[in-house]
Amino acid sequence: MASKEYDTFILSDLSGVPEDQEMEMILRDLTPTDRRYKYRSFYASAIVSKSESKYPDLLWVRLGRGQLQEKPWSIKIIKEVNKFG
Amino acid sequence: MPYPVFKDNREFIKALEVNNDLVTIQQEVDWDLELGAIVRRVCEKKSASPYFKKIKDYPGFEALGAPLATYKRLAIAMGMNPDASVPEISNEYVRRTTQEPVHPILVEKKKAPCKENIWLNKDADLLKLPGPMVHDGDGGRYLATWHFVVSKDPETASINWGMYRQMVFDEKTMVGPVLPFSDMGKMFYGKYVPKNKPMPFATVIGCDPLSGVAACAPSPIPEDQFAGMLMGRPVELVKCETCDLQVPAHAEIIIEGEVLPNIKIEEAPFGEYTGYRTSPREPRTVYRIKAITFRNNPIMTVSNMGIPTDEGQLLRSFSLGLEMRKLLESQGIPITGVYMLPESTHHLVVVGVKPAYSGIASQIANLVFGSKLSPWFTMVVVVDHETDIYSKDDVIHALCTKCHPSRGIRKYEQAPGTPLYPFADPEERKWSRGSQVLFDCTFPLDWPESDLPIKVSFNNVYPKEVREKVLKNWKSYGFKD
Known part of the structure:
Protein backbone atom coordinates (compact mmCIF):
# COMPACT_ATOMS: atom_id res chain seq x y z
CA MET A 1 0.00 0.00 0.00
CA ALA A 2 1.35 3.43 -0.91
CA SER A 3 2.29 5.56 2.02
CA LYS A 4 -0.02 8.34 3.06
CA GLU A 5 1.01 11.97 3.11
CA TYR A 6 0.42 14.57 5.77
CA ASP A 7 1.68 18.04 6.46
CA THR A 8 2.14 20.14 9.56
CA PHE A 9 3.09 23.67 10.49
CA ILE A 10 6.14 24.02 12.70
CA LEU A 11 6.36 27.36 14.41
CA SER A 12 9.67 26.88 16.18
CA ASP A 13 13.21 26.25 14.99
CA LEU A 14 13.12 23.07 12.93
CA SER A 15 16.37 21.87 14.45
CA GLY A 16 14.68 21.74 17.84
CA VAL A 17 11.93 19.35 16.78
CA PRO A 18 12.45 16.07 18.66
CA GLU A 19 12.85 12.99 16.49
CA ASP A 20 11.88 9.45 17.41
CA GLN A 21 9.87 10.59 20.40
CA GLU A 22 6.13 10.45 20.73
CA MET A 23 4.65 13.95 20.66
CA GLU A 24 1.34 15.62 20.00
CA MET A 25 0.93 17.64 16.85
CA ILE A 26 -1.65 18.90 14.39
CA LEU A 27 -1.59 17.15 11.02
CA ARG A 28 -3.47 17.71 7.79
CA ASP A 29 -4.41 14.72 5.65
CA LEU A 30 -3.16 15.32 2.09
CA THR A 31 -4.17 11.95 0.62
CA PRO A 32 -7.61 10.95 1.92
CA THR A 33 -9.62 8.29 0.12
CA ASP A 34 -12.40 10.79 -0.42
CA ARG A 35 -10.77 13.88 -1.90
CA ARG A 36 -13.35 16.14 -0.28
CA TYR A 37 -11.55 15.46 3.01
CA LYS A 38 -8.18 16.75 1.82
CA TYR A 39 -6.63 19.14 4.36
CA ARG A 40 -8.80 17.78 7.18
CA SER A 41 -6.87 18.64 10.33
CA PHE A 42 -6.54 16.50 13.42
CA TYR A 43 -4.50 16.27 16.57
CA ALA A 44 -2.33 13.17 16.67
CA SER A 45 0.19 11.52 18.86
CA ALA A 46 3.03 10.66 16.49
CA ILE A 47 6.72 10.01 16.01
CA VAL A 48 8.66 11.88 13.32
CA SER A 49 12.03 11.63 11.68
CA LYS A 50 13.78 14.08 9.41
CA SER A 51 14.70 11.03 7.32
CA GLU A 52 12.15 10.57 4.55
CA SER A 53 12.25 6.77 4.79
CA LYS A 54 12.36 5.97 8.50
CA TYR A 55 8.62 5.87 9.20
CA PRO A 56 5.75 4.63 7.02
CA ASP A 57 4.14 7.91 5.99
CA LEU A 58 5.44 11.15 4.53
CA LEU A 59 5.28 14.39 6.47
CA TRP A 60 5.63 17.68 4.63
CA VAL A 61 6.71 20.57 6.78
CA ARG A 62 5.57 24.16 6.52
CA LEU A 63 6.80 27.13 8.52
CA GLY A 64 4.59 29.62 10.31
CA ARG A 65 3.70 31.65 7.23
CA GLY A 66 3.10 28.59 5.11
CA GLN A 67 6.57 28.23 3.60
CA LEU A 68 6.88 24.63 2.35
CA GLN A 69 10.22 22.94 3.10
CA GLU A 70 11.83 21.24 0.15
CA LYS A 71 12.27 17.72 1.53
CA PRO A 72 9.63 15.75 3.39
CA TRP A 73 10.16 14.03 6.72
CA SER A 74 8.55 10.75 7.72
CA ILE A 75 5.96 10.05 10.38
CA LYS A 76 4.32 7.23 12.26
CA ILE A 77 0.93 8.13 13.71
CA ILE A 78 0.28 6.41 17.02
CA LYS A 79 -3.29 7.62 17.49
CA GLU A 80 -5.64 10.47 16.69
CA VAL A 81 -6.35 12.66 19.71
CA ASN A 82 -9.86 14.02 20.19
CA LYS A 83 -9.79 17.47 21.73
CA PHE A 84 -13.51 18.02 21.69
CA GLY A 85 -14.77 15.20 23.94
CA MET B 1 -38.91 53.50 0.03
CA SER B 303 -13.38 36.50 -1.79
CA ASN B 304 -9.63 36.26 -2.18
CA MET B 305 -7.65 38.54 0.07
CA GLY B 306 -4.30 39.67 -1.30
CA ILE B 307 -2.84 42.69 -3.00
CA PRO B 308 -5.53 45.24 -3.94
CA THR B 309 -8.30 45.20 -4.78
CA ASP B 310 -10.62 42.68 -3.16
CA GLU B 311 -14.00 43.33 -1.59
CA GLY B 312 -12.65 43.41 1.92
CA GLN B 313 -10.34 46.27 0.99
CA LEU B 314 -12.89 48.09 -1.12
CA LEU B 315 -15.94 47.82 1.12
CA ARG B 316 -14.13 48.16 4.40
CA SER B 317 -12.41 51.29 3.07
CA PHE B 318 -15.71 52.59 1.77
CA SER B 319 -17.72 52.05 4.94
CA LEU B 320 -14.93 52.95 7.40
CA GLY B 321 -14.38 56.24 5.58
CA LEU B 322 -18.07 57.06 5.55
CA GLU B 323 -18.54 56.23 9.24
CA MET B 324 -15.67 58.66 9.91
CA ARG B 325 -17.43 61.22 7.74
CA LYS B 326 -20.59 60.83 9.86
CA LEU B 327 -18.55 61.13 13.05
CA LEU B 328 -16.74 64.30 11.95
CA GLU B 329 -19.92 65.90 10.61
CA SER B 330 -21.71 65.09 13.87
CA GLN B 331 -19.01 67.08 15.65
CA GLY B 332 -19.47 70.08 13.37
CA ILE B 333 -16.03 69.83 11.76
CA PRO B 334 -16.20 71.66 8.39
CA ILE B 335 -15.03 68.70 6.35
CA THR B 336 -15.52 68.48 2.61
CA GLY B 337 -15.37 64.69 2.59
CA VAL B 338 -13.60 61.55 3.76
CA TYR B 339 -12.12 58.94 1.46
CA MET B 340 -10.20 55.85 2.32
CA LEU B 341 -8.16 54.53 -0.55
CA PRO B 342 -8.88 50.81 -1.15
CA GLU B 343 -5.31 50.49 -2.44
CA SER B 344 -4.13 51.41 1.05
CA THR B 345 -5.86 48.25 2.32
CA HIS B 346 -7.89 50.65 4.48
CA HIS B 347 -4.80 51.87 6.32
CA LEU B 348 -4.89 55.41 4.97
CA VAL B 349 -7.77 57.84 5.22
CA VAL B 350 -7.93 61.19 3.46
CA VAL B 351 -9.99 63.92 5.08
CA GLY B 352 -10.76 67.13 3.20
CA VAL B 353 -11.45 70.15 5.37
CA LYS B 354 -11.86 73.87 5.16
CA PRO B 355 -9.06 74.95 7.50
CA ALA B 356 -11.25 77.28 9.52
CA TYR B 357 -9.04 77.42 12.60
CA SER B 358 -5.61 76.38 13.79
CA GLY B 359 -5.16 72.80 14.93
CA ILE B 360 -8.07 71.47 12.91
CA ALA B 361 -6.02 68.60 11.49
CA SER B 362 -5.06 67.47 15.00
CA GLN B 363 -8.67 67.70 16.08
CA ILE B 364 -9.68 65.45 13.19
CA ALA B 365 -6.94 62.95 13.99
CA ASN B 366 -7.85 62.91 17.67
CA LEU B 367 -11.47 62.20 16.84
CA VAL B 368 -10.91 59.40 14.35
CA PHE B 369 -8.03 57.80 16.26
CA GLY B 370 -10.16 57.98 19.38
CA SER B 371 -13.10 56.21 17.79
CA LYS B 372 -13.84 52.48 17.77
CA LEU B 373 -12.88 52.47 14.10
CA SER B 374 -9.26 53.24 14.81
CA PRO B 375 -7.57 49.82 15.00
CA TRP B 376 -8.30 49.34 11.31
CA PHE B 377 -6.25 52.24 9.97
CA THR B 378 -2.96 53.87 10.76
CA MET B 379 -2.60 57.02 8.68
CA VAL B 380 -4.74 60.12 8.46
CA VAL B 381 -3.98 62.61 5.73
CA VAL B 382 -5.77 65.93 6.20
CA VAL B 383 -5.93 68.06 3.05
CA ASP B 384 -7.59 71.39 2.41
CA HIS B 385 -10.88 71.90 0.62
CA GLU B 386 -9.17 72.60 -2.70
CA THR B 387 -7.69 69.10 -2.88
CA ASP B 388 -9.74 66.40 -4.60
CA ILE B 389 -9.77 63.67 -1.94
CA TYR B 390 -10.76 61.05 -4.52
CA SER B 391 -7.76 61.81 -6.75
CA LYS B 392 -4.62 59.90 -5.84
CA ASP B 393 -2.61 62.38 -7.91
CA ASP B 394 -4.00 65.33 -5.98
CA VAL B 395 -3.53 63.67 -2.61
CA ILE B 396 0.05 62.61 -3.33
CA HIS B 397 0.82 66.12 -4.56
CA ALA B 398 -0.62 67.66 -1.39
CA LEU B 399 1.15 65.17 0.84
CA CYS B 400 4.51 65.81 -0.77
CA THR B 401 4.25 69.59 -0.96
CA LYS B 402 2.08 70.81 1.88
CA CYS B 403 2.96 68.44 4.68
CA HIS B 404 6.00 69.72 6.58
CA PRO B 405 8.34 66.74 7.07
CA SER B 406 8.75 67.65 10.70
CA ARG B 407 5.96 69.93 11.95
CA GLY B 408 3.28 68.40 9.74
CA ILE B 409 3.66 64.85 10.98
CA ARG B 410 2.39 63.80 14.41
CA LYS B 411 2.75 60.31 15.79
CA TYR B 412 0.29 58.61 18.10
CA GLU B 413 1.94 55.85 20.11
CA GLN B 414 0.47 52.99 22.15
CA ALA B 415 -2.66 52.68 20.04
CA PRO B 416 -4.69 49.52 19.58
CA GLY B 417 -3.63 47.58 16.52
CA THR B 418 -4.10 44.17 14.95
CA PRO B 419 -1.89 41.11 14.48
CA LEU B 420 -2.35 41.62 10.75
CA TYR B 421 -0.11 44.68 10.36
CA PRO B 422 2.80 43.66 8.11
CA PHE B 423 5.01 46.46 9.48
CA ALA B 424 4.53 45.50 13.13
CA ASP B 425 7.17 43.56 14.99
CA PRO B 426 6.28 40.14 16.44
CA GLU B 427 5.58 41.50 19.93
CA GLU B 428 3.33 44.24 18.57
CA ARG B 429 1.43 41.65 16.54
CA LYS B 430 1.14 39.33 19.52
CA TRP B 431 -0.41 42.04 21.70
CA SER B 432 -2.30 43.86 18.92
CA ARG B 433 -0.37 47.06 19.54
CA GLY B 434 -0.33 49.79 16.95
CA SER B 435 0.88 53.28 16.20
CA GLN B 436 -0.78 55.93 14.12
CA VAL B 437 0.27 59.03 12.29
CA LEU B 438 -1.26 62.28 11.09
CA PHE B 439 -0.05 64.01 7.95
CA ASP B 440 -1.28 67.60 8.11
CA CYS B 441 -1.38 68.88 4.54
CA THR B 442 -2.90 72.26 5.29
CA PHE B 443 -0.92 75.48 5.29
CA PRO B 444 -0.78 77.19 8.69
CA LEU B 445 -3.33 79.95 9.12
CA ASP B 446 -0.83 82.36 10.65
CA TRP B 447 1.19 82.71 7.46
CA PRO B 448 0.75 86.13 5.82
CA GLU B 449 -1.25 85.91 2.61
CA SER B 450 1.72 87.23 0.64
CA ASP B 451 3.77 84.23 1.83
CA LEU B 452 1.24 81.59 0.83
CA PRO B 453 2.40 79.44 -2.07
CA ILE B 454 0.04 79.63 -5.03
CA LYS B 455 -0.99 76.36 -6.61
CA VAL B 456 -0.01 76.36 -10.27
CA SER B 457 -2.66 74.55 -12.25
CA PHE B 458 -4.76 75.16 -15.35
CA ASN B 459 -7.74 75.96 -13.16
CA ASN B 460 -5.85 78.21 -10.78
CA VAL B 461 -3.45 80.49 -12.65
CA TYR B 462 -5.31 81.49 -15.83
CA PRO B 463 -8.16 83.95 -16.20
CA LYS B 464 -11.59 82.50 -16.83
CA GLU B 465 -11.74 83.80 -20.39
CA VAL B 466 -8.42 82.20 -21.27
CA ARG B 467 -9.49 78.85 -19.83
CA GLU B 468 -12.79 78.96 -21.70
CA LYS B 469 -11.05 79.81 -24.95
CA VAL B 470 -8.57 76.96 -24.53
CA LEU B 471 -11.31 74.50 -23.68
CA LYS B 472 -13.47 75.62 -26.59
CA ASN B 473 -10.61 75.25 -29.06
CA TRP B 474 -9.07 72.13 -27.56
CA LYS B 475 -10.06 69.78 -30.35
CA SER B 476 -9.36 72.31 -33.05
CA TYR B 477 -5.80 72.59 -31.73
CA GLY B 478 -5.53 68.91 -32.66
CA PHE B 479 -5.97 67.21 -29.28
CA LYS B 480 -8.10 64.07 -29.30
CA ASP B 481 -8.78 63.75 -25.56
Missing part, protein backbone atom coordinates in the same frame (compact mmCIF):
# COMPACT_ATOMS: atom_id res chain seq x y z
CA PRO B 2 -37.57 50.25 -1.48
CA TYR B 3 -34.62 50.77 -3.75
CA PRO B 4 -34.12 48.66 -6.89
CA VAL B 5 -31.91 46.17 -5.07
CA PHE B 6 -31.68 42.40 -4.95
CA LYS B 7 -33.34 40.03 -2.51
CA ASP B 8 -30.65 37.39 -2.96
CA ASN B 9 -27.34 36.45 -4.47
CA ARG B 10 -29.03 34.93 -7.53
CA GLU B 11 -30.77 38.14 -8.58
CA PHE B 12 -27.46 39.95 -8.12
CA ILE B 13 -25.67 37.43 -10.36
CA LYS B 14 -28.26 38.08 -13.08
CA ALA B 15 -27.71 41.83 -12.71
CA LEU B 16 -23.95 41.38 -13.07
CA GLU B 17 -24.56 39.39 -16.25
CA VAL B 18 -26.87 42.07 -17.68
CA ASN B 19 -24.18 44.66 -16.96
CA ASN B 20 -21.43 42.58 -18.64
CA ASP B 21 -19.68 42.14 -15.32
CA LEU B 22 -19.86 38.35 -15.04
CA VAL B 23 -17.90 35.50 -16.62
CA THR B 24 -19.75 32.19 -16.37
CA ILE B 25 -17.22 29.36 -16.24
CA GLN B 26 -18.79 26.11 -17.42
CA GLN B 27 -15.65 23.98 -17.27
CA GLU B 28 -14.88 22.17 -14.05
CA VAL B 29 -12.66 24.10 -11.67
CA ASP B 30 -10.72 22.60 -8.77
CA TRP B 31 -11.52 23.97 -5.30
CA ASP B 32 -7.90 23.16 -4.40
CA LEU B 33 -6.12 26.39 -5.44
CA GLU B 34 -7.41 26.72 -9.03
CA LEU B 35 -10.61 28.51 -8.00
CA GLY B 36 -8.68 30.76 -5.63
CA ALA B 37 -6.08 31.56 -8.29
CA ILE B 38 -8.79 32.63 -10.72
CA VAL B 39 -10.42 34.91 -8.15
CA ARG B 40 -7.05 36.38 -7.18
CA ARG B 41 -6.23 37.23 -10.79
CA VAL B 42 -9.68 38.72 -11.21
CA CYS B 43 -9.02 41.02 -8.23
CA GLU B 44 -5.63 42.08 -9.53
CA LYS B 45 -6.90 42.74 -13.06
CA LYS B 46 -10.26 44.15 -11.91
CA SER B 47 -11.92 41.64 -14.24
CA ALA B 48 -15.56 40.59 -14.22
CA SER B 49 -16.81 38.33 -11.41
CA PRO B 50 -16.25 34.64 -12.15
CA TYR B 51 -19.32 32.43 -11.74
CA PHE B 52 -18.17 28.84 -11.32
CA LYS B 53 -20.79 26.32 -12.46
CA LYS B 54 -18.85 23.11 -11.77
CA ILE B 55 -16.60 22.57 -8.77
CA LYS B 56 -14.45 19.43 -8.70
CA ASP B 57 -15.65 16.80 -6.19
CA TYR B 58 -18.76 18.83 -5.37
CA PRO B 59 -21.47 18.30 -8.01
CA GLY B 60 -24.47 20.54 -7.45
CA PHE B 61 -22.47 23.33 -5.83
CA GLU B 62 -21.55 26.57 -7.58
CA ALA B 63 -19.53 29.62 -6.57
CA LEU B 64 -19.38 33.34 -7.28
CA GLY B 65 -15.94 34.91 -6.98
CA ALA B 66 -15.07 38.52 -6.19
CA PRO B 67 -18.73 39.49 -5.78
CA LEU B 68 -18.13 43.11 -4.78
CA ALA B 69 -14.50 43.84 -5.58
CA THR B 70 -15.16 46.97 -7.64
CA TYR B 71 -17.12 50.19 -7.23
CA LYS B 72 -19.09 49.23 -10.34
CA ARG B 73 -20.35 46.10 -8.58
CA LEU B 74 -21.10 48.11 -5.46
CA ALA B 75 -23.13 50.56 -7.55
CA ILE B 76 -25.03 47.65 -9.13
CA ALA B 77 -25.64 46.15 -5.67
CA MET B 78 -27.03 49.50 -4.49
CA GLY B 79 -29.37 49.60 -7.49
CA MET B 80 -27.54 52.60 -8.94
CA ASN B 81 -26.14 53.39 -12.35
CA PRO B 82 -23.15 51.03 -12.77
CA ASP B 83 -21.06 54.01 -13.84
CA ALA B 84 -21.87 56.05 -10.74
CA SER B 85 -18.81 57.82 -9.35
CA VAL B 86 -17.37 57.09 -5.90
CA PRO B 87 -18.72 60.38 -4.50
CA GLU B 88 -22.16 59.58 -5.91
CA ILE B 89 -22.17 56.11 -4.36
CA SER B 90 -20.84 57.54 -1.10
CA ASN B 91 -23.50 60.24 -0.90
CA GLU B 92 -26.25 57.74 -1.62
CA TYR B 93 -24.88 55.36 1.03
CA VAL B 94 -24.76 58.15 3.61
CA ARG B 95 -28.25 59.32 2.66
CA ARG B 96 -29.75 55.86 3.08
CA THR B 97 -27.91 55.08 6.30
CA THR B 98 -28.75 58.28 8.11
CA GLN B 99 -32.49 57.68 7.93
CA GLU B 100 -34.61 55.65 10.36
CA PRO B 101 -33.44 52.06 10.94
CA VAL B 102 -35.47 49.44 9.06
CA HIS B 103 -36.17 46.47 11.28
CA PRO B 104 -36.04 42.99 9.75
CA ILE B 105 -39.09 40.76 9.50
CA LEU B 106 -39.35 37.07 10.35
CA VAL B 107 -40.68 34.69 7.71
CA GLU B 108 -41.87 31.11 8.05
CA LYS B 109 -39.39 28.34 7.37
CA LYS B 110 -41.40 27.11 4.40
CA LYS B 111 -40.87 30.51 2.75
CA ALA B 112 -37.13 30.47 3.39
CA PRO B 113 -35.06 29.05 0.52
CA CYS B 114 -32.10 28.53 2.86
CA LYS B 115 -34.11 25.68 4.45
CA GLU B 116 -34.47 23.69 1.23
CA ASN B 117 -31.85 21.24 2.55
CA ILE B 118 -31.12 20.59 6.20
CA TRP B 119 -28.18 18.62 7.55
CA LEU B 120 -28.36 18.01 11.29
CA ASN B 121 -26.13 16.26 13.80
CA LYS B 122 -24.00 13.57 12.11
CA ASP B 123 -25.03 14.77 8.67
CA ALA B 124 -23.68 18.26 9.31
CA ASP B 125 -20.21 17.91 7.80
CA LEU B 126 -18.20 20.98 6.78
CA LEU B 127 -16.10 19.00 4.34
CA LYS B 128 -19.18 18.23 2.30
CA LEU B 129 -19.17 21.92 1.37
CA PRO B 130 -16.68 23.09 -1.29
CA GLY B 131 -14.57 25.28 0.93
CA PRO B 132 -11.70 26.38 -1.30
CA MET B 133 -7.99 26.22 -0.53
CA VAL B 134 -7.72 29.90 -1.37
CA HIS B 135 -3.92 30.38 -1.41
CA ASP B 136 -1.08 27.87 -1.43
CA GLY B 137 0.35 27.82 2.08
CA ASP B 138 -2.85 28.74 3.89
CA GLY B 139 -3.46 26.93 7.16
CA GLY B 140 -6.59 25.31 5.82
CA ARG B 141 -9.62 25.62 3.61
CA TYR B 142 -11.51 28.83 4.20
CA LEU B 143 -15.19 28.23 3.81
CA ALA B 144 -16.02 31.70 4.98
CA THR B 145 -14.32 34.50 3.06
CA TRP B 146 -17.34 36.52 1.91
CA HIS B 147 -19.97 35.83 4.51
CA PHE B 148 -20.96 37.01 7.96
CA VAL B 149 -21.32 35.53 11.41
CA VAL B 150 -24.50 36.22 13.38
CA SER B 151 -24.29 36.45 17.16
CA LYS B 152 -26.41 37.91 19.93
CA ASP B 153 -25.51 39.80 23.06
CA PRO B 154 -26.73 37.68 26.00
CA GLU B 155 -27.60 40.76 28.07
CA THR B 156 -29.02 43.24 25.58
CA ALA B 157 -30.16 40.79 22.86
CA SER B 158 -28.47 43.14 20.38
CA ILE B 159 -27.65 41.38 17.11
CA ASN B 160 -24.26 41.49 15.47
CA TRP B 161 -23.38 40.55 11.92
CA GLY B 162 -19.65 40.63 11.28
CA MET B 163 -17.13 39.18 8.86
CA TYR B 164 -14.86 36.92 10.86
CA ARG B 165 -12.85 34.58 8.66
CA GLN B 166 -13.36 30.88 9.37
CA MET B 167 -10.99 28.05 8.50
CA VAL B 168 -12.28 24.49 8.33
CA PHE B 169 -10.40 22.35 10.83
CA ASP B 170 -12.39 19.12 10.57
CA GLU B 171 -15.92 17.93 9.80
CA LYS B 172 -17.41 19.74 12.77
CA THR B 173 -14.94 22.48 13.59
CA MET B 174 -14.02 25.87 12.25
CA VAL B 175 -11.49 28.26 13.72
CA GLY B 176 -10.61 31.88 13.22
CA PRO B 177 -9.47 35.12 14.80
CA VAL B 178 -11.99 37.09 16.83
CA LEU B 179 -10.09 40.19 17.86
CA PRO B 180 -10.93 41.45 21.36
CA PHE B 181 -11.89 44.97 20.20
CA SER B 182 -14.32 43.69 17.55
CA ASP B 183 -18.05 43.70 18.29
CA MET B 184 -18.24 39.91 18.50
CA GLY B 185 -14.96 39.82 20.43
CA LYS B 186 -16.30 42.17 23.08
CA MET B 187 -19.46 40.10 23.31
CA PHE B 188 -17.82 36.67 23.40
CA TYR B 189 -14.78 37.43 25.56
CA GLY B 190 -16.63 39.91 27.75
CA LYS B 191 -19.92 38.12 28.37
CA TYR B 192 -19.77 34.44 27.43
CA VAL B 193 -16.23 33.37 28.30
CA PRO B 194 -16.29 34.67 31.91
CA LYS B 195 -19.35 32.47 32.49
CA ASN B 196 -17.78 29.58 30.56
CA LYS B 197 -20.83 29.57 28.29
CA PRO B 198 -20.72 28.65 24.60
CA MET B 199 -22.03 31.37 22.30
CA PRO B 200 -24.53 30.38 19.59
CA PHE B 201 -23.49 31.51 16.13
CA ALA B 202 -24.72 31.23 12.56
CA THR B 203 -22.46 31.74 9.56
CA VAL B 204 -24.25 33.11 6.52
CA ILE B 205 -22.67 32.38 3.14
CA GLY B 206 -24.02 33.74 -0.13
CA CYS B 207 -26.31 36.44 1.21
CA ASP B 208 -27.82 39.24 -0.83
CA PRO B 209 -25.09 41.78 -1.62
CA LEU B 210 -26.26 44.59 0.66
CA SER B 211 -26.47 42.37 3.72
CA GLY B 212 -22.80 41.62 3.02
CA VAL B 213 -22.08 45.34 2.76
CA ALA B 214 -23.90 45.91 6.05
CA ALA B 215 -21.89 43.18 7.76
CA CYS B 216 -18.69 44.96 6.66
CA ALA B 217 -19.83 48.34 7.93
CA PRO B 218 -18.55 49.49 11.33
CA SER B 219 -21.82 51.24 12.14
CA PRO B 220 -23.33 51.44 15.62
CA ILE B 221 -26.68 50.45 14.09
CA PRO B 222 -27.33 46.68 14.28
CA GLU B 223 -26.46 45.25 10.91
CA ASP B 224 -29.80 43.51 10.36
CA GLN B 225 -31.40 46.98 10.50
CA PHE B 226 -28.55 48.66 8.63
CA ALA B 227 -29.03 46.22 5.73
CA GLY B 228 -32.70 47.19 5.65
CA MET B 229 -31.73 50.86 5.46
CA LEU B 230 -29.48 50.15 2.47
CA MET B 231 -32.26 48.16 0.79
CA GLY B 232 -35.09 50.50 1.71
CA ARG B 233 -37.10 47.50 2.91
CA PRO B 234 -36.86 44.97 5.73
CA VAL B 235 -34.48 42.05 5.43
CA GLU B 236 -36.38 38.77 5.58
CA LEU B 237 -35.02 36.54 8.32
CA VAL B 238 -35.78 33.01 9.40
CA LYS B 239 -35.12 31.23 12.67
CA CYS B 240 -32.18 28.85 12.92
CA GLU B 241 -32.68 25.11 13.46
CA THR B 242 -30.61 24.75 16.62
CA CYS B 243 -30.74 28.12 18.37
CA ASP B 244 -32.83 31.29 18.50
CA LEU B 245 -30.66 33.28 16.12
CA GLN B 246 -32.22 34.51 12.88
CA VAL B 247 -30.56 34.49 9.49
CA PRO B 248 -31.38 35.89 6.04
CA ALA B 249 -34.01 33.61 4.53
CA HIS B 250 -32.67 33.95 1.00
CA ALA B 251 -29.03 33.17 1.79
CA GLU B 252 -27.37 30.23 0.07
CA ILE B 253 -25.78 28.38 3.02
CA ILE B 254 -26.19 28.67 6.79
CA ILE B 255 -23.87 26.99 9.27
CA GLU B 256 -25.15 26.85 12.85
CA GLY B 257 -23.29 26.00 16.00
CA GLU B 258 -21.54 27.31 19.08
CA VAL B 259 -18.36 29.26 19.75
CA LEU B 260 -16.55 27.37 22.50
CA PRO B 261 -15.29 29.28 25.54
CA ASN B 262 -12.78 26.83 26.93
CA ILE B 263 -10.54 25.84 24.05
CA LYS B 264 -8.48 27.40 21.29
CA ILE B 265 -6.87 25.65 18.35
CA GLU B 266 -4.35 26.73 15.75
CA GLU B 267 -5.53 28.82 12.83
CA ALA B 268 -3.76 30.49 9.91
CA PRO B 269 -1.58 31.45 8.17
CA PHE B 270 -3.83 33.05 5.60
CA GLY B 271 -3.34 35.51 2.75
CA GLU B 272 -4.82 38.61 4.34
CA TYR B 273 -6.38 41.91 3.37
CA THR B 274 -3.08 43.74 3.72
CA GLY B 275 -1.74 41.79 0.76
CA TYR B 276 0.54 39.67 2.93
CA ARG B 277 0.40 36.50 4.96
CA THR B 278 1.27 38.23 8.21
CA SER B 279 -0.55 37.08 11.30
CA PRO B 280 1.03 34.00 12.81
CA ARG B 281 -0.45 30.55 13.06
CA GLU B 282 -1.61 30.53 16.64
CA PRO B 283 -4.44 29.34 18.88
CA ARG B 284 -7.67 31.07 17.95
CA THR B 285 -11.42 30.99 18.53
CA VAL B 286 -13.20 27.67 17.92
CA TYR B 287 -16.59 27.21 16.27
CA ARG B 288 -18.27 23.77 16.62
CA ILE B 289 -21.13 23.18 14.26
CA LYS B 290 -24.51 21.55 14.79
CA ALA B 291 -26.37 22.09 11.53
CA ILE B 292 -25.95 23.16 7.92
CA THR B 293 -28.90 24.35 5.86
CA PHE B 294 -28.73 25.38 2.23
CA ARG B 295 -30.62 26.17 -0.93
CA ASN B 296 -30.86 23.73 -3.80
CA ASN B 297 -27.73 24.07 -5.95
CA PRO B 298 -26.15 26.46 -3.48
CA ILE B 299 -23.82 29.18 -4.72
CA MET B 300 -20.83 29.86 -2.48
CA THR B 301 -19.36 33.34 -2.40
CA VAL B 302 -15.58 33.53 -2.45
